[in-house]
Amino acid sequence: MQVVSVSSLKGGVGKTTVTLGLASAAFAKGLRTLVIDMDPQSDVSAALASRSSHGYSIDSVLNNTSSSVVRQAVVPSSWTGPADVPVHIMMGSPAVSAHDKPTPTKQDLWKLEEALATIESQYDLVLIDCPPSFNGLTQTAWTAADSVVIIAEPGLFSVTAVHRTLLALQAMRLKMSPRLRTAGVIINRFRPDSPEHLFRLDEMKQLFGDHILEPILDETLTLQQSTGAAVPIHRWPGESAQTIARYFDRLLVKVLVEERF
Numbered sequence: 001m002q003v004v005s006v007s008s009l010k011g012g013v014g015k016t017t018v019t020l021g022l023a024s025a026a027f028a029k030g031l032r033t034l035v036i037d038m039d040p041q042s043d044v045s046a047a048l049a050s051r052s053s054h055g056y057s058i059d060s061v062l063n064n065t066s067s068s069v070v071r072q073a074v075v076p077s078s079w080t081g082p083a084d085v086p087v088h089i090m091m092g093s094p095a096v097s098a099h100d101k102p103t104p105t106k107q108d109l110w111k112l113e114e115a116l117a118t119i120e121s122q123y124d125l126v127l128i129d130c131p132p133s134f135n136g137l138t139q140t141a142w143t144a145a146d147s148v149v150i151i152a153e154p155g156l157f158s159v160t161a162v163h164r165t166l167l168a169l170q171a172m173r174l175k176m177s178p179r180l181r182t183a184g185v186i187i188n189r190f191r192p193d194s195p196e197h198l199f200r201l202d203e204m205k206q207l208f209g210d211h212i213l214e215p216i217l218d219e220t221l222t223l224q225q226s227t228g229a230a231v232p233i234h235r236w237p238g239e240s241a242q243t244i245a246r247y248f249d250r251l252l253v254k255v256l257v258e259e260r261f
């Protein structure tokens with residue numbers, strides 16, 4: 001089981017969208033995939049059109065990491081069909097914000113790792129959609145993760161956020177988890193006709209070089225439409241969707257196999 005945290009210390013750059021794109025690529029490959037909704041906004045739970053029938057969520061899991069609670073917090077998503085391995089989701093909840101402490105204890109940070117140990121044999125891939133901050137929730141996700149994918153837009157504040165995220169990763173490796181890898185930086189919402197985006201992309205290539213994972217994801221309406229309809233991009237009609245689906249296939253391969261830094 002590989003655990004990948006999708007993170008950015010900046011909001012709205014596409015963490016949830018990329019989590020869904022990578023989950024869609026894993027779904028198309030037939031990987032046994034679990035998405036964990038670590039964000040109190042619970043966007044990825046909504047996008048996977050999932051509801052917990054008994055009210056258990058990531059909040060319950062961080063309160064009690066026993067296997068019975070973990071199992072009840074995980075539900076099949078709407079991404080399923082008779083011939084599919086369904087994508088599962090560990091449901092999000094606004095209540096999880098109680099765990100987003102500015103100074104979490106080491107005991108707090110191990111909780112998700114403990115919980116995942118109880119279901120380790122059931123999944124090939126776990127994708128964690130993180131909130132846009134570096135408090136307890138993101139740190140808990142990173143402690144459970146093998147690698148972190150950083151999401152960035154080609155804009156000034158996003159460039160500085162990538163830098164902060166890389167520094168935070170270094171600190172986390174020293175403090176908690178020496179095994180934690182940086183899978184790389186995925187650049188999202190690129191507009192090739194924008195001089196500002198072209199300038200920032202060039203700047204990011206110079207600053208972060210080998211960290212940047214190709215291909216770069218353009219801004220497209222198709223991604224918004226498929227997300228809004230709770231349909232995996234690999235199953236959305238049209239050429240644009242197929243192009244983006246192939247991009248996510250390539251990104252998934254890089255996230256899973258590349259040993260970096």
Ligand SMILES: Nc1ncnc2c1ncn2[C@@H]1O[C@H](COP(=O)(O)OP(=O)(O)OP(=O)(O)O)[C@@H](O)[C@H]1O
Nearest residue numbers: 011012013014015016017132189218219220223224
């Ligand atoms: N490549 C893209 N093309 C078009 N729209 C996009 C793309 N990526 C993200 N978006 C849109 O941008 C908005 C923010 O994306 P998303 O919710 O994935 O960001 P986020 O980083 O998860 O945000 P938050 O920090 O609030 O969790 C959404 O409306 C989403 O549909």
Ligand SMILES: [Mg+2]
Nearest residue numbers: 015016039043
């Ligand atoms: Mg999000």
